[in-house]
Amino acid sequence: MKIVMCASEVVPFAKTGGLADVAGALPLALEKEGQEVIIIMPRYKAIDAAKFNLKKLKDGVLTGVTGKNIKVYFIEKEGYFGRDGLYGDKNGDHQDNLDRFAYYCRKSLDLLKEINFKPEIIHCHDWQSSLVPVFLKTIYAKDPFYQKIRTILTIHNIGYQGLFAKEEFPKLGLDWSFFNMEGLEFYGKVNILKGGMLFSDIINTVSPTYAEEIQTKEFGFGLEGVLDKRRDAVFGILNGLDYDIWNPETDKFIAKNFSRLEPAGKAKDKEDLQSLCKFPLKKDVPLFGIVSRLAEQKGFDILAEGIDEICKMNIQMVILGTGDLKYHEVMQNMVAKYPKVISLALKFDDVLAHKIYAGSDIFLMPSKYEPCGLGQLISLRYGTIPLVFKTGGLADTVNSENGFVFDHYSKIRLVKTIRKAADTFKDKADWAQLVERAMKLDFSWKASAKKYLELYAKTKRK
Ligand code: ADP
Numbered sequence: 001m002k003i004v005m006c007a008s009e010v011v012p013f014a015k016t017g018g019l020a021d022v023a024g025a026l027p028l029a030l031e032k033e034g035q036e037v038i039i040i041m042p043r044y045k046a047i048d049a050a051k052f053n054l055k056k057l058k059d060g061v062l063t064g065v066t067g068k069n070i071k072v073y074f075i076e077k078e079g080y081f082g083r084d085g086l087y088g089d090k091n092g093d094h095q096d097n098l099d100r101f102a103y104y105c106r107k108s109l110d111l112l113k114e115i116n117f118k119p120e121i122i123h124c125h126d127w128q129s130s131l132v133p134v135f136l137k138t139i140y141a142k143d144p145f146y147q148k149i150r151t152i153l154t155i156h157n158i159g160y161q162g163l164f165a166k167e168e169f170p171k172l173g174l175d176w177s178f179f180n181m182e183g184l185e186f187y188g189k190v191n192i193l194k195g196g197m198l199f200s201d202i203i204n205t206v207s208p209t210y211a212e213e214i215q216t217k218e219f220g221f222g223l224e225g226v227l228d229k230r231r232d233a234v235f236g237i238l239n240g241l242d243y244d245i246w247n248p249e250t251d252k253f254i255a256k257n258f259s260r261l262e263p264a265g266k267a268k269d270k271e272d273l274q275s276l277c278k279f280p281l282k283k284d285v286p287l288f289g290i291v292s293r294l295a296e297q298k299g300f301d302i303l304a305e306g307i308d309e310i311c312k313m314n315i316q317m318v319i320l321g322t323g324d325l326k327y328h329e330v331m332q333n334m335v336a337k338y339p340k341v342i343s344l345a346l347k348f349d350d351v352l353a354h355k356i357y358a359g360s361d362i363f364l365m366p367s368k369y370e371p372c373g374l375g376q377l378i379s380l381r382y383g384t385i386p387l388v389f390k391t392g393g394l395a396d397t398v399n400s401e402n403g404f405v406f407d408h409y410s411k412i413r414l415v416k417t418i419r420k421a422a423d424t425f426k427d428k429a430d431w432a433q434l435v436e437r438a439m440k441l442d443f444s445w446k447a448s449a450k451k452y453l454e455l456y457a458k459t460k461r462k
Contacts, residue, residue, distance in 0.1 A: 001456060002119040003030060005039045006108050008101065008128035009086060013047050013064075013072070016086055018374065019125055019156045022206070022239055026123075028067040029240065029449035038117060039066065040108040042081045042100075043074035061111060073115075075107045087128075098164045098190070102172055105131035106139075113145050121456045124153045127162030130196025131172070134184070137199045138174055150459035153200035155193070157371055158214045158221050162192030186222070197226050201459040204235040206372035207393035211236030219369060235455055238396060240445030241377040246357075248382050253354035258383075260439035263432075266358065266383055273359030276352075277343035279316045286425040287316045288418070289360030289384065291353045291375055294323025294331070294346075299366030299389060304330040305411040306418075311338040315422050318360070320345045320352050357382045361431075362404075362421050366414050370394050376403070377443045383435040387421050389414075402438045 009015050011024030027037040043062055047054075054062040054074065062074040075081075080100040088094050109132060112118065124132050133151040140146040169179050169190050179185045184195040197203050205211045211234055213219040215227045227234055248266075249259045255272035258265030267283065274281050292298045303310075304327055310317070311334055319331060319342070328346055335344050345352055357363070363379035363386045372393035376386040380402060387404040388394040398405055404421045406413040425431055 001035050001121065001453070002117065003027075003035055003037045003456065004108075004112065004117070004119045004122045005037060005125075006105070006122055006129040006132050007039070007041055007125040008104070010039055010041050010066075010072070012066070013041065013052060013074075014044050014086060017156070018206075018239070018372070021242070021374075022154070022156070023125055024066070025240060025242055025445050026449060026452065027070050029445035030452070031067045031070055032446070033449055033453065035453070037070050038119075039070060039072040040111060041072065041074060042104050043076040044086055045082050045084060046086075047074065058114075060107070073108075073111055075104050075111070077103060080104075097162070098168050098192070099171060101128045101162070101192070102131055105129060105135055108132060109135055109140055109146070113143075118145060119149055121459065122149055122151045123452075123456075124151060124196060124200065126154070126156050127160060127193040127196065130162065130192045130200075132196075133199040133201075134172075134174070134195040138178070150202075150456075151200040152202040152204065152455060152459060153196045155197075155203065155205045155214070158193070158205070158219070158223060161186075161194065161221065161223070164190040164192070166190060191223075194223060194226055197223065197230065200233075202233050202235065202455060203227070203230060204237055204455060206237065206239050207370075207396045208236035208238070209395040210369075210371045210392040213369070213392060235458075236396075237448055237451045237455065238393060238443070239372045239374070239377075240448035241374065241381065241443045243381070243444045246378045246381050248358055251354055251358065253351045254358040255355070258358075260383070260436060263383060263435060263439075266435075269355065269359035270361070271359075273318065273355050274316065276355065277316070277318050279340060279343065282316075284426075285314060285316055286361045286422050287318070287359065288362045288364050288387075288421075289356040289379070290317070290319040290321065290364045291356050292319075292321045292323075292365065294319075294321050294327040296324070297368055297370075298323075299368055299414070300324070300327045301368070302409065302411040302414050303364075303366060306415040307331070307334050307342075308337075309415050310418055311341045313419065313422055315418070316341055316343075317364075318343045318345075318356055320347070320349060320356055322346050322348065357384055360384045361425060362387055364418075365389075365394065366406075367391060367394060368409060373397070380438045380441055380443065383439045385421070385434055385438060387417055397443065402434070402441060 007023035009020040256265035256268035370392040
């Protein structure tokens with residue numbers, strides 16, 4: 001199958017969030033499945049042409065390679081992409097984002113004809129490439145080259161929709177008849193993501209549960225009605241995990257490597273983490289790890305409420321992350337009060353993150369909402385048992401067979417579940433089985449790529 005990946009950020013070239021991980025890893029997994037994939041993305045200033053050995057294809061287009069032989073095309077325009085920040089800078093969003101990404105989408109479609117690459121599928125991501133399906137079914141609809149191309153739009157976080165003033169609508173080159181409730185209009189503004197959702201053949205998001213949740217008022221950020229209309233075309237596929245980076249057998253950052261069949265090394269990693277945290281080196285005390293943004297979305301509101309009570313239990317807890325200052329403060333106070341129980345690293349630190357995933361017994365991730373979530377997938381791979389709130393991707397990946405789940409979002413239920421996990425930890429044989437089951441699970445990209453191929457095939461039957 002010929003597939004085009006249209007994404008505004010792609011690992012290893014440019015990244016601000018999880019979208020880049022997906023757009024970088026999925027093409028590689030599809031290539032391994034024998035598919036022909038190309039990627040088209042903007043050429044930002046931050047992308048180092050020399051480092052990635054990029055070549056000029058023609059004016060305004062550079063090319064590079066990722067994976068074994070995946071061509072990456074970079075749409076270049078100094079006035080739009082030759083500046084700092086992918087979407088904005090310290091002053092907020094770039095003011096001309098509609099022009100920038102409309103340009104990127106038009107040029108991406110033009111490029112396909114220029115290089116004579118006629119795909120079966122164009123896979124778009126988030127609002128930045130949402131104009132591809134819109135243009136395809138309007139401006140490009142009469143051109144035979146484009147007529148058979150199908151599109152799929154992946155929504156990574158429905159909170160970001162690409163909203164612009166009505167006055168900007170003419171820049172899209174679309175008839176005003178598309179600016180209404182059935183089109184791109186949204187409470188008097190232009191909503192680019194809504195356009196993508198209406199014009200793509202299939203919509204998906206990054207977990208089956210989040211796909212259902214965004215169809216409700218609580219999670220839909222105003223677009224639940226649009227999703228409801230397209231109910232039959234909405235799907236959820238879990239993101240995969242990069243098993244080359246996250247592998248306890250080969251991880252270079254951890255004190256001792258280990259595996260499901262030879263799990264003994266994990267005890268050494270726990271000891272290493274305990275000494276880093278200046279905790280007593282106790283095997284029998286359950287060590288809870290957190291690697292997260294210190295934000296309400298990640299459950300820090302209920303954690304902050306319950307933390308004093310939690311610190312009184314016979315446990316240890318290490319927290320790595322940055323976020324809202326109010327949570328920094330709450331946790332700093334706890335460290336001052338219970339230095340042998342809680343340790344805090346207010347920073348971004350990849351090495352420490354690996355050590356926490358490997359050395360903890362339990363990974364705490366009580367997110368209020370979570371489109372997919374990576375932390376729980378990483379921790380399962382490292383035999384660190386996740387404790388989560390039942391939402392989004394967490395609900396799809398963690399259950400009583402491999403972790404601890406609470407289904408009512410409150411401090412009381414969080415504290416109760418932490419107590420339960422700490423109690424369960426006391427039974428060594430049961431715990432070893434839990435770890436073994438967790439490590440047996442497969443959340444690699446291979447499985448997710450196969451699901452995407454099935455989804456691509458579904459667009460044809462329409
Ligand atoms: P989100 O994308 O909403 O922040 P995810 O769970 O999907 O949450 O992904 C977060 C990723 O970032 C995980 O790989 C996690 O290990 C990593 N991470 C988050 N905070 C830190 C930090 N302070 N230091 C190192 N890695 C971090």
